[in-house]
Amino acid sequence: MASPSAPRATRRRQRSTRVTVAASLLLVAAVAVLGAVPSGSWLLVSVAAVLAVALGAAAAKITHSELLQSRRDAARDRAEQAQAYRRLTEERTAEHGAYVADMTARIAERETALAELQAELGTAQRRAAEVARKMNAEARRADLAERERDLVSGRVEDAEERAAQAIVRIVELEQEVDVLKSELTAMTSAWHRAESARRRA
Incomplete structure (x- = not known):
């Protein structure tokens, strides 16, 4: 050539x-x-x-x-x-179009994951509340029925264990939600900066 x-x-x-x-x-x-x-x-x-x-x-x-x-x-x-x-x-x-499409897809993916985690968090919180109610009911029954204390004590321990697991899961889900929110905020800011740079160009 x-x-x-x-x-x-x-x-x-x-x-x-x-x-x-x-x-x-x-x-x-x-x-x-x-x-x-x-x-x-x-x-x-x-x-x-x-x-x-x-x-x-x-x-x-x-x-x-x-x-x-x-x-x-x-x-x-x-x-x-x-x-x-x-x-x-x-x-x-x-x-630029490919970058915008990629960023939009990634933001949509993060938003979907965030919505799923929030739904799971709500479910875990409801389960924890239900377990707590059951634990309180079992505790009241233990106070009222001294003869069934041993049996009720086992149930209370089981309920407490499930409540502790639920609380740990809630904390983990809240941490994941915080991480996803941070990533979503960073990605949205980067997308806005890219849009601003493109408009200035």
Whole structure:
């Protein structure tokens, strides 16, 4: 694959050649006129003048074509640069869209997990309240029925163990909820910062 600088180098060489040819034509015209004037021949001066005009016109034509070519090259370079910027903008837009979609999906996933944990926490709290009520009922029965104390004591210990497990689970769920809330807050902040950066860009 040819280097992008190769066509530009070729154009520069062509321009240099054209400018050199135009300058050479003007130099030849000047030499012809300067050589004819001292001779004093009207015919020779006229021929030199016509030759000078023709060479000047040719030099002007070459210079004009060089100017047009330079403008075409500049327009082509600007068009290529605009295409490159357009492609870069499309790539950045696609990357930003993918980032936003990914962040949205992750936030939705965290929110779903948070809702599930909150529901589980509510269920665990209800179970703990129910166990506590049962434990209180068993304790009252133990106070009222001294003869069944041993049996009721076993039930109370079991209820206390379940209540302790429920309390431990509640604490664990509350910690998980706090962690998920922190992650959700951080991700939401990052998403907002990315949106702000995109709008500023």
